[in-house]
Amino acid sequence: MLVVNRSRVLSFPARALALGLLAGCAGASASAPAAAAEARVVRVTLLLYSGRPNPTLDVEPAVAEARIRPGFAATKAVESARPGETVVPSKLGYAGIVVENLANVPGLPRTFLVYRNRVEARDDGKVAIRAADDAALEDALVQLALERKAIDEKALEWIRAR
Secondary structure (H helix, E strand, O other): OOEEEEEEOOOHHHHHHHHHHHHHHOOOOOOHHHHHHHOOOEEEEEOOOOOOOEEEEEEOHHHHHHHOHHHHHOOEEEEEOOOOOOOOOOOOOOOOEEEEEOOOOOOOOOEEEEEOOEEEEEEOOEEEEEEOOOOHHHHHHHHHHHHOOOOOHHHHHHHHOO
């Protein structure tokens, strides 16, 4: 099942607010069937635009286990996040990827942000900064978005130019 949702707009000031709200209120206003369907996916949102909808795709748990979890597992905790700290850069244009583990896929935190080789994991009220030797996790998420047509080649070039 492929769902591409281009209705989410996260300007930079809204990103910080959204990060605090992601885990607690995703789908709070959805109908029961819609909320149940939403709870069975891993939602990936590429933070590409300021003031325009960001590309979003819903990934099935089996795909998340095979394609996202290995990249996350390759990251290592490097420090606890200080209040207000984030891996999301303060700039216009591509600013990373938000992953919401609505399906509770084992081995993935409830919410995490990816920018290059750094990951901000948010789970059970705790925030940790993680890092990898390379940007393989980000690359896997971008490739998945490209395959599912959530982004096109032009957006891919923009991301790679980061």
